[in-house]
Amino acid sequence: MDIAAWLLSLGLQQYEPAFRENDIEADTLPQLTADDLVALGVISIGHRRKLLAAIDALRARSDTAAISTTRSMAAVPGPAPPPAEAERRQLTVMFVDVVGSTALAGRLDPEDMREVIGTYHRCVAETVGRYGGFVAKYMGDGVLVYFGWPQADEADPERAVRAALATLEKVGQAAPAGERLVARIGIASGLAVVGDLLGAGAAQEQTVIGETPNLAARLQSLADPGSAVIDAQTRRRIGGLFECHELGEFRLKGLSGAVYAWEVLGEAMVESRFAAMHGASLPPLVGRDDELELLLRRWQQAKDGEGQVVLISGDPGIGKSRLIAALEERVAGEAHLRLKYFCSPHHLDSALQPIIARWQNDAGFVRSESADARLDKLEALLLPLGATPPLALSPERKKEQTFGALNRILDERARRSPVLILFEDAHWADPSSLELLDRLIMRLASLPVMVIISFRPEFHA
Ligand SMILES: Nc1ncnc2c1ncn2[C@@H]1O[C@H](COP(=O)(O)OP(=O)(O)O)[C@@H](O)[C@H]1O
Ligand SMILES: [Mg+2]
Numbered sequence: 414m415d416i417a418a419w420l421l422s423l424g425l426q427q428y429e430p431a432f433r434e435n436d437i438e439a440d441t442l443p444q445l446t447a448d449d450l451v452a453l454g455v456i457s458i459g460h461r462r463k464l465l466a467a468i469d470a471l472r473a474r475s476d477t478a479a480i481s482t483t484r485s486m487a488a489v490p491g492p493a494p495p496p497a498e499a500e501r502r503q504l505t506v507m508f509v510d511v512v513g514s515t516a517l518a519g520r521l522d523p524e525d526m527r528e529v530i531g532t533y534h535r536c537v538a539e540t541v542g543r544y545g546g547f548v549a550k551y552m553g554d555g556v557l558v559y560f561g562w563p564q565a566d567e568a569d570p571e572r573a574v575r576a577a578l579a580t581l582e583k584v585g586q587a588a589p590a591g592e593r594l595v596a597r598i599g600i601a602s603g604l605a606v607v608g609d610l611l612g613a614g615a616a617q618e619q620t621v622i623g624e625t626p627n628l629a630a631r632l633q634s635l636a637d638p639g640s641a642v643i644d645a646q647t648r649r650r651i652g653g654l655f656e657c658h659e660l661g662e663f664r665l666k667g668l669s670g671a672v673y674a675w676e677v678l679g680e681a682m683v684e685s686r687f688a689a690m691h692g693a694s695l696p697p698l699v700g701r702d703d704e705l706e707l708l709l710r711r712w713q714q715a716k717d718g719e720g721q722v723v724l725i726s727g728d729p730g731i732g733k734s735r736l737i738a739a740l741e742e743r744v745a746g747e748a749h750l751r752l753k754y755f756c757s758p759h760h761l762d763s764a765l766q767p768i769i770a771r772w773q774n775d776a777g778f779v780r781s782e783s784a785d786a787r788l789d790k791l792e793a794l795l796l797p798l799g800a801t802p803p804l805a806l807s808p809e810r811k812k813e814q815t816f817g818a819l820n821r822i823l824d825e826r827a828r829r830s831p832v833l834i835l836f837e838d839a840h841w842a843d844p845s846s847l848e849l850l851d852r853l854i855m856r857l858a859s860l861p862v863m864v865i866i867s868f869r870p871e872f873h874a
Pocket of ligand 2: 837
């Protein structure tokens, strides 16, 4: 594919030098994100949207091509022809293996062992499936999983890491009575040849071809039992969403050059997804003067005691979080309390998750501390604010009590300084959080509080 011609067809040929100088080629083009486009100098939002739409169309086309190959191959009896559409594309590959299965096989009879492996395979398939993983192949007790097939997504590495943590936890349940089953996992992101996936017979034997699947398998062998190890690209693309421990530099069989590896310790307690993915330094805000002025005017009204609600709706990547970050920068020097809540696609059904995450953060929870230690921290934080310890109540009463306490805490805080509440990505909010938000909005009028809620257009506030 000719990138210059593609840009020309979109009327955006002015970006051709930037694409060329940054080595954007046909295989990397479908993976470009809104961030990449900003980095390439595509500052105009209109141009960015146009490019993203065209990139989506490219992806859709290559998916259709891949799927139609499967169909035509299924119709051909006998040995399948090599896939016509074998293509290099961006994938996150996960390799799961069981530790000590040879020893286990020595203790169990073959029939029982087969059953254990079957249960374990189903457990892995079910768990990774929940995070959008595609089981490409079972290899003995190893399982090869692809994230980003048939549809690549910016969040593939994040989903793979979440799936790995869930799998490590779940695999133990597949163990027969009196035995332990422990997995270890390697994850790598990069190019892979997807045609292999679609092959049958001999072609399928070659599934583990290309550096990325190979790297995932090798990283798996570095992992301690019960842990997951990831490569540099996966590490970069998960930003600050997970806590990782750097394992250092390795030379691995069959791979050229040194490889850096990290062990995933668990989900990080992050301020916001936006901050986790962007770090501290943001590129300067481009445009948005009117929107920012409007927010500042509303903030002034809120500070004067007239509570305000501002809804920011827009497609992903349009700049909702960036605008909110700009407001935060502008008010940073003022005395106020800022409360940030963010919803995540991974906690759709978890009641009050954004609010709970906020409290955990404020209380200063750290990984691997006991429940008692956490309770102490929470009490130290909440009791001075007038909250009472939980009682044995019905769920409905408990909710009322929780809502009541949260309201009182907010009133108390708003008496001391104006409060800026940022509630991001409400399209992913759980029902209880939305109810809490509704109630807050109802009683906002006379409080020095501004609530900003961001969401995608498909969500109806
Ligand atoms: N006005 C802008 N100026 C500079 N960068 C922007 C602007 N709007 C968006 N961006 C960048 O584009 C990317 C996507 O924006 P983001 O705020 O995360 O979108 P949303 O929250 O609507 O999904 C981010 O990297 C952001 O920094
Ligand atoms: Mg956002």
